[in-house]
Amino acid sequence: MWVDVIVEDILATRPADRYVVNDAKSPSGPIHVGSLRGVVLHDCVARGLQARGRQAPFLYGFDDYDPMDSRPASVPAEFDRYLGMPLSEIPSPVGGGASYARYFGLGFAEVWTKIGAQPEIYWTSEMYKSGRFNDAIRIALDRADELIQIDREISGSQKAERHPIQPLCESCGRIGTTVVTGWDGTLVAYECRPDKVAWARGCGHHGRRSPLDGGSKLQYKAEWAAKWWILGVSVEGAGKDHMTKGGSHDVAAVMCERVFGCRTPVPIPYEWFLVGGRKMSTSKGVGVPAGELVEILRPELARFLMVRPHYRQQINFDPSGETVPTLYDEYDRAAAAYFGEVEAKTPAEADLLRDHSRTFYFSRADGEQAKAYRMRFAKVAYLMQMPSVTVEEVAAQEKGGPLTEADRVELRARMEDARRWLQSYAPDQYRFQVLSQLPAVDLTPAQREFLAHLGTIVAERDHWDGEALHERIHALKNEMRLPPKDAFGSIYLAFLGKASGPQAGWFLASLDRGFVLARLREVSGGVRA
């Protein structure tokens, strides 16, 4: 399991009693589901370190002193006037006094809470305002040339200006449009340029101010390095956009070591996590909000989805098709390994089981996962669509005994997922619905006759057992020398409007007898012939 590999590697290469695990995100809008991968990854590593007896706080930083550099489609157009201002200083798009950054950041935090992660949140705006960045800002100003040089050297970018400090404009409140023009050891001289960036317009103000206590922010690569130094971060992964060679992480790493004199945290470069299927209607066509994932899958499955594949592998989750049932099957396999329900026949198999077991362990959302009876997801989905079938009863039969409380909780979670899956994502093949009105079907005379006879059979008894009825259907089909396809097809067409369906005997037996008789009479009587 990759988490164990990472944890063992950290313990071996950097022995310590305490590790600070950090992740961060700029809350510039609705936070994409991809950012959840970082949360889960860091949460797992922190858990793994803790399980090895180390202290391992997991910190999550919202970089809310970053300037707003674009306006998400869901945010009203009047917010364009805030472009360039720190996210912490912009009002929430839904009002209520909170900042723009808090609105989106806390919304994201709600999602990670659901999947069992509880990082300690910090806000860079507060760090700046409280002076925690002051030493780093002084260093960055004193050694600005060196930092700029590192940026150029490592990134290979010829881009002229990337001064490590951006003052907050005292006139317009923007922080993304300013450039430093001088530093006397106490005050920075700066200009708020109308043309510095394409996405915001500075007001043109020239001024001098203290860069400390919130008066400025570090440019983001320098800020990253400074945060490692200030917070003592020892482990921090990042998505591939940061981790490319000569990319922001490489630059920050050199800044961290050469300028701030601290060791670069253990890096963990991870791949993207995309959600296909229903794409959002944003202009770019991608960007499913994190919260949507936990509306498709319950917490353990959402985590499992991200824990199972290696972190260097891209995840492209498409909830349509058979993805969800398959994911559930794999989850069940992992659970079986974890609870010791399967025995390995070979050493290789034993290793595989251990791997599955660890995957399950790290997929737990909260606390110990109770051992419970796990009915196959596809079956749950199937049973739920059968009229007058109680899934709990079938589960108890299948289990061979009464369901425990844990069994019921597990089953209910599956039913929830199945309901949503059937409603929004399941292929038609998995979905059926008894039609309350006879659909317009095209049946041969033989099929009508078959259904008429079937009606007679059903009428024979007040109560039918599924198996018994199924036998009679086959017998009737044989007597009439009707091809199975025609016989069964006619039943499904009459009740479901499609050519196939659940096993006919059990299916009809589960329906209301009066309804079945009426429908058979109607369809065979040529009402719509």
Add this chain to the structure above:
RNA sequence: GGGCCGUUAGCUCAACUGGUAGAGCAGCGGACUCUUAAUCCGCUGGUUCAGGGUUCGAGUCCCUGACGGCCCCCCA
């Protein structure tokens, strides 16, 4: 220009630090007095993208190449 990932059965994917290539679905066959989604059993099916190399042994490690997906060189 640079970087990451992928390519394994018809499909979707597994396979710990190299040690007999496996599942699910599909297909085929069978059991249950029953071809048509609730159960169970069996079977078929792979030159692991290609070509080199290391090794007693390579899906796995190294090199080269092909194809596919993505990222960076704006911002953060």
